Amino acid sequence: MTAFTFSLPALAETTPPVALAIHGGAGTIDPEKMSDEKRQAIAAKLDEALTSGYRLLQNGGSALDAVEAAVRVLEDSPLFNAGVGAVYTWEEGHELDASIMDGATLEAGAVAGVRTVRNPISLARKVMTDSPHVMLAGEGAEAFARSQGVEMVPNSHFDTESRLKSLKEAKEKILAREGVSHQAAVESLESEFKMGTVGAVALDSTGTLAAATSTGGMTAKRWGRVGDSPVIGAGTYADDAVCAISATGHGEYFIRYNVAADICARAKYQGILLAEAADEVILKRLKQAGGTGGVITLDPEGRVAMPFNTEGMYRASIDAQGNKQIAIWQSVIEP
Numbered sequence: 622m623t624a625f626t627f628s629l630p631a632l633a634e635t636t637p638p639v640a641l642a643i644h645g646g647a648g649t650i651d652p653e654k655m656s657d658e659k660r661q662a663i664a665a666k667l668d669e670a671l672t673s674g675y676r677l678l679q680n681g682g683s684a685l686d687a688v689e690a691a692v693r694v695l696e697d698s699p700l701f702n703a704g705v706g707a708v709y710t711w712e713e714g715h716e717l718d719a720s721i722m723d724g725a726t727l728e729a730g731a732v733a734g735v736r737t738v739r740n741p742i743s744l745a746r747k748v749m750t751d752s753p754h755v756m757l758a759g760e761g762a763e764a765f766a767r768s769q770g771v772e773m774v775p776n777s778h779f780d781t782e783s784r785l786k787s788l789k790e791a792k793e794k795i796l797a798r799e800g801v802s803h804q805a806a807v808e809s810l811e812s813e814f815k816m817g818t819v820g821a822v823a824l825d826s827t828g829t830l831a832a833a834t835s836t837g838g839m840t841a842k843r844w845g846r847v848g849d850s851p852v853i854g855a856g857t858y859a860d861d862a863v864c865a866i867s868a869t870g871h872g873e874y875f876i877r878y879n880v881a882a883d884i885c886a887r888a889k890y891q892g893i894l895l896a897e898a899a900d901e902v903i904l905k906r907l908k909q910a911g912g913t914g915g916v917i918t919l920d921p922e923g924r925v926a927m928p929f930n931t932e933g934m935y936r937a938s939i940d941a942q943g944n945k946q947i948a949i950w951q952s953v954i955e956p
Contacts, residue, residue: 637826638941639678640923643670643691645701646817647869647915650933652950663700664947667937670694671947674821675939684823684831684865685723685746692719692742692833695819699781701935702817704740707779707837709788715779717837718851719745720756724830724859731756731851735763739772742835745851747771756851779837791841818850820857820867822919824941830865830919832857832881839872848872854882861921863889866899869934870907870914878907884918895919896926903928 645667674691678684696704707715719741720731730749733756738744747769748757757765766773820834834857836850849856849872856872858881859865866881875881880902887898899918907914908930915929915936923941927934929951937947 637828638824638923639675639826640824640919640925640939640941641671641674641678641687641691641821642823642917642919642925642927642938643667643674643695643819643821643936644867644869644915644917644927645695645819645935647929647931647934648817648913650931650935650949652933660949663935663949666695666698666700667935667947670821671937671939671945674823678823678825681826683827684825684829685721687823687825688721688821688831688833689742689746691821691823692819692835693740696740696742696835699783701819702784702837703819703835704837705779706781706784708784708817708840708842710838711792711841711843713785713788714776715837716842716845717741717779717835718847719833719835720851720853720857721745721749721833722831722853722857722859722865723749724832724861724865725827727860729755729853729857731853731857732762733758733847733851734845735759735766736776737763737773738766739774739778742833744769744771745833745835755853758847759845784837784840787840795841818856818867818869820850820869820917822859822865822867822917824865824919824921824923828861828921830859830861830921832859832865832867834867834869836869849875849880852876854879856881858882858885860885860889863920864895865919866916868914868916870929870931871912874907874910874912875914878902878910878912880907880916884916888920894924896924896928899926899928904930 674687699706722729818836864885888895925938
């Protein structure tokens with residue numbers, strides 16, 4: 622019930638190692654409330670996204686190509702909070718965020734609050750490669766998208782009945798508690814309303830690492846709220862010497878604690894394994910602060926770690942040895 626594990630043919634010793642990990646969000650994922658059909662559908666979509674990126678790596682494609690391809694599959698699925706299936710804002714629309722980073726050059730691109738871009742991750746890459754900037758937001762990002770020929774869709778393209786139901790539930794709870802303050806009412810919402818992201822990290826045959834993250838944000842968000850997903854160092858980070866990281870969780874905490882960059886810095890300057898650094902931040906520092914979520918991490922040797930401090934995290938990976946895993950639940954290690 623907790624994981625699906627497969628064995629792939631062993632890689633030839635002369636073949637440079639490649640690896641890929643993806644996530645589809647973390648949070649309160651109750652196995653008792655999830656039907657077998659939904660579980661199987663999620664596992665199948667994670668497998669499709671993983672396969673799409675890994676095939677590119679096997680054929681000599683770049684880490685950037687792999688993470689973009691994997692994230693696009695998840696953005697096009699209504700099962701995850703990114704692209705189609707993105708949560709609704711307070712005004713019953715969708716505002717999407719995404720970022721991507723090249724570990725070889727430390728170049729990065731990000732977009733925030735876009736409403737009519739089918740695949741925000743592809744626009745984020747365009748920002749990195751075809752603009753002098755790192756982050757574009759709102760109408761400016763949309764104008765840039767049109768100038769680049771990026772596929773545009775009506776905002777209704779991202780609609781789903783399940784997310785609309787969640788918005789109505791969230792608004793009802795917020796309005797019932799707003800006698801104290803809007804801030805307190807939002808903070809009191811269950812974690813399922815506050816998070817949901819997709820992401821990917823990859824190592825290609827040249828030794829280059831890359832990371833990408835995309836999200837619809839927080840249910841019932843207002844005033845152009847932006848979370849950690851498009852913030853380089855918070856939700857996404859890559860450096861060939863140390864790490865590729867994509868995060869999912871309560872974005873305000875991931876921004877405040879600079880989670881992705883902090884994990885990378887701990888591994889780099891303390892000389893510890895990336896997996897150990899990720900555990901320190903996610904299972905101890907972040908959890909003790911009240912922050913919920915998880916990360917997928919990949920080091921230069923193709924070792925994967927995917928710690929989370931919530932009930933579950935949708936995730937899948939193929940490491941440098943060809944070991945493949947698709948998982949949803951796992952017991953959390955207490956600090």
